Amino acid sequence: MGAFTSLLESFVAKRKGINYLSAVIKFVETHGGVQELVNSMSNNGLQTTVASWLNEGDNLPISAEQIISFTDSDALKSLADKCGMDISAAAGLLSRYLPVIIDSLSEQGKLSKSATSDLLFSGQELFKGKLSG
16 A cells, blocks of 8 residues: 555544545645645745655655644644644644645646645545546
């Protein structure tokens, strides 16, 4: 089982009736989409981390504390509430999944053309390509 399949399964898996994929998508959309999130991270000192996700090779980790440092507290609280967890745990959820999502939506060091602010559409296209291939 590949890392992407594992990620997809964990997103779709429900805990207490919560769909983490839907919650993370709403979070990213709250930040103006994938591109705006990448810009926000880069503007907050995480250029090297973001570059590792966009380029080939290993993805550098991001900590929950780093997520909290650049994230709008209301958006993070909303994610935490939707997932039935505290803010720290919600930031941990993002630190686990954002590197994989952004890496999966990038080509040759840049976000792919399909990685628009409509993450739901991009994600469906990405999942379709990965699951049917």
